[in-house]
Amino acid sequence: MKQTKTAACFGKGIHRAFLAAAMIALLPGSLLPAAAEDEEKPHWFGAAYDNKTLLVYGVPDSDYVMLSFSCTIGKPVVNVNVQDEESSAEEGAAMHVRLSAGGEKIAFSERARPNQDSGGADVKGHLPLDDALRRILTAKGTLEIIVDGHTQRYDMKGSAEPVAAMIAACDAPKPAGDLDVTLTNKAKRPLQSFVWSKAGANDFEGGDEFDPGPLASGASWMFTIPDGRKICTFDIAVIFEEEECCSDPLPAGTQNLCENSAFVVHD
Numbered sequence: 001m002k003q004t005k006t007a008a009c010f011g012k013g014i015h016r017a018f019l020a021a022a023m024i025a026l027l028p029g030s031l032l033p034a035a036a037e038d039e040e041k042p043h044w045f046g047a048a049y050d051n052k053t054l055l056v057y058g059v060p061d062s063d064y065v066m067l068s069f070s071c072t073i074g075k076p077v078v079n080v081n082v083q084d085e086e087s088s089a090e091e092g093a094a095m096h097v098r099l100s101a102g103g104e105k106i107a108f109s110e111r112a113r114p115n116q117d118s119g120g121a122d123v124k125g126h127l128p129l130d131d132a133l134r135r136i137l138t139a140k141g142t143l144e145i146i147v148d149g150h151t152q153r154y155d156m157k158g159s160a161e162p163v164a165a166m167i168a169a170c171d172a173p174k175p176a177g178d179l180d181v182t183l184t185n186k187a188k189r190p191l192q193s194f195v196w197s198k199a200g201a202n203d204f205e206g207g208d209e210f211d212p213g214p215l216a217s218g219a220s221w222m223f224t225i226p227d228g229r230k231i232c233t234f235d236i237a238v239i240f241e242e243e244e245c246c247s248d249p250l251p252a253g254t255q256n257l258c259e260n261s262a263f264v265v266h267d
Helices: 011-025 131-138 160-171
Strands: 043-049 052-058 065-072 077-084 094-101 104-111 121-128 142-147 150-155 179-185 191-198 206-209 220-225 233-240 250-256 262-265
Touching: 043 160, 052 160, 065 150, 065 160, 077 094, 077 142, 077 150, 077 160, 094 121, 094 131, 104 121, 104 131, 131 160, 206 220, 233 262, 250 262
Parallel strands: 179 262
Antiparallel strands: 043 052, 052 065, 065 077, 077 121, 094 104, 094 142, 142 150, 179 220, 191 206, 191 233, 233 250
8 A cells, every 4th residue: 555745646656666765765774685696687586675675677777677475464465566568558458467486377467657758558456465475476487467468577586575474464463553444435426546644734745546447336445554643633525537647635534543544435
């Protein structure tokens, strides 16, 4: 679940901002570069950001990322983001992905997200951290990913340490201070994204966008506020789908989410 300021582009840019923050703004000690790799060439490395741990194939200290996996501490679900530079899929079109390694195969389908940097498309899925996915991530040799018929191959050399760190985050006990909140959209318009701040602080550092796309009217979404139980009362603001990218979020209300963790957005 991703971070931004209210003045920054919201919605589709939150995941990009999250990766950029994790790979550019992190202190060097939080990176886990693969041993004996040339830092200027794409390779496996890890990063930790708030309550998330990432496994990334790309170049540290840059925005060059071909593939990423992430886990939120205490949640056995892996978020995977795959970039397909060859894809001509339009935004919202179904993209079909298959991962295979170590004799295992996992497939999923989600909606395309245009990647302005590569000219291709990204696809993001959410996979349970079951035995099959564990074997794929810890396999030696080659990880093969097929996106709409385009094959990508990644040498798993150097991936063991960051893979272990990410899996440990998934398997760790959920932090006692984390606050799970269910947001329901009862507005007539789809929601693109939302943010939260300690009530009265006007410091909207925490935020999320909905996967695989905007939150439709009548739909609900569960998210986690790290250490939210230490604060409890939050201001929440939202961006509707048709709003411009860099519009300021609209105030949606203030609520003690420890007392009532269900937040409803109205027009």
